[in-house]
Amino acid sequence: MSRGAAVLCLLLPLWGCAFARQDTNEPLDPAVVRSLVPGTTTAREVVERLGAPTEVVQLGRRSAWRYDAATTKSTVLFLGIVNFANQDTRSDRLWVFFDERDVLTHAGAWFGTHRTQYALPWEDVHEDADNAARDAERPGLVP
Amino acid sequence: MSRRRAAPATAAGALALALAGCISGEYARATFDEPIPAARLEQLQPGQDDLGGCLAALGAPHRVFEYRVGPDLSAGMALLWVWRAQRGFGVELSSPSDEVRGSLSFDLDGIDLPGCMLWFGPDLRLEACRMGLVGELLAWRRRPAAVPEP
Numbered sequence: 001m002s003r004g005a006a007v008l009c010l011l012l013p014l015w016g017c018a019f020a021r022q023d024t025n026e027p028l029d030p031a032v033v034r035s036l037v038p039g040t041t042t043a044r045e046v047v048e049r050l051g052a053p054t055e056v057v058q059l060g061r062r063s064a065w066r067y068d069a070a071t072t073k074s075t076v077l078f079l080g081i082v083n084f085a086n087q088d089t090r091s092d093r094l095w096v097f098f099d100e101r102d103v104l105t106h107a108g109a110w111f112g113t114h115r116t117q118y119a120l121p122w123e124d125v126h127e128d129a130d131n132a133a134r135d136a137e138r139p140g141l142v143p
Numbered sequence: 144m145s146r147r148r149a150a151p152a153t154a155a156g157a158l159a160l161a162l163a164g165c166i167s168g169e170y171a172r173a174t175f176d177e178p179i180p181a182a183r184l185e186q187l188q189p190g191q192d193d194l195g196g197c198l199a200a201l202g203a204p205h206r207v208f209e210y211r212v213g214p215d216l217s218a219g220m221a222l223l224w225v226w227r228a229q230r231g232f233g234v235e236l237s238s239p240s241d242e243v244r245g246s247l248s249f250d251l252d253g254i255d256l257p258g259c260m261l262w263f264g265p266d267l268r269l270e271a272c273r274m275g276l277v278g279e280l281l282a283w284r285r286r287p288a289a290v291p292e293p
Contacts, residue, residue, distance in 0.1 A: 003151075038195075057207050060218025060265070064207045085171040093203035097194070106267075108198030112176060121172035121230055 014080035019118055025054070025069035027113045028092040030140040036096065036107050043102035050094075061100040068093045071113040075120060088125065090116040114138040168234050175227035176205075179259050179274075187261070187272050194267040197222070201261075210262060217265040225258035225277050255279075 032049050035041075046065070053065035070091040077084040090112035097106040115134050117125045135141050179201055187197060204222040212218040255276040262270045273280060 057209065059207070059209050059220050060212050060216045062218065062220075064220070066207070081166070082168045082170065085169060087171075087173045089173075089175045091176055091205075093205065095198075095203045095207060106194050106198060108201075108203040110202035121170055126174075126177070 020074040022072040041104040071116040172230035
């Protein structure tokens with residue numbers, strides 16, 4: 001047996017791979033977010049549709065509420081001495097802004113949890129075409 | 144020992160340490176959300192664009208802060224977007240022995256993340272926008288003041 005083959009045999013039991021996924025909060029529903037109408041929707045109605053926010057920020061007499069969710073996908077390739085790891089996190093975010101009468105004035109949303117991918121650190125992910133294909137698959141995102 | 148004979152010995156030593164779980168190397172990448180393109184930020188016009196237009200252009204921020212609160216409780220706001228796309232090599236040394244405890248790790252990850260921030264006045268008109276490291280963008284924030292004497 002050559003020396004290289006011997007080293008290979010010693011390292012072989014150390015090789016392996018692992019995948020992990022972590023979700024924080026439920027992804028936001030784009031249809032529910034679209035139902036929020038500035039100038040009309042009240043804070044009470046927002047709570048009825050989306051539940052309790054993650055964060056409330058006081059802005060003088062105004063306030064802003066944050067709703068969010070995140071998905072993390074991790075990939076690790078164990079090769080004994082050297083390991084390769086990739087961690088990809090994408091989030092859904094919604095900020096709703098209320099005036100002093102608790103009526104919605106502005107809303108801003110971003111939907112990204114469905115774009116999270118398992119990959120190795122040298123792989124290209126999140127190209128425009130890839131993101132567009134994943135957007136099309138998420139219910140309610142592309143009207 | 145000649146260099147030619149030392150190389151296999153070094154490799155064997157590294158292999159033995161690796162097999163004992165004492166040394167490992169890592170090449171890792173961590174990505175968090177998507178960067179705001181600089182070109183999109185440059186299209187925003189301070190003094191002209193408002194909160195609604197900026198939210199439509201950039202999507203929801205990661206954080207919102209109270210900004211410039213007046214005596215009548217009128218206030219502006221600052222919106223922060225943050226992202227991460229880092230990759231680098233790392234080495235970890237550790238001791239499995241009960242007599243020699245401890246571990247040492249080294250990596251090339253940055254300590255601050257890139258981001259961008261937009262400042263709006265009480266009329267919700269864009270006052271300024273900046274791209275940079277989050278630690279620098281938030282440098283204007285002060286820790287909460289101490290409780291006054293009774």
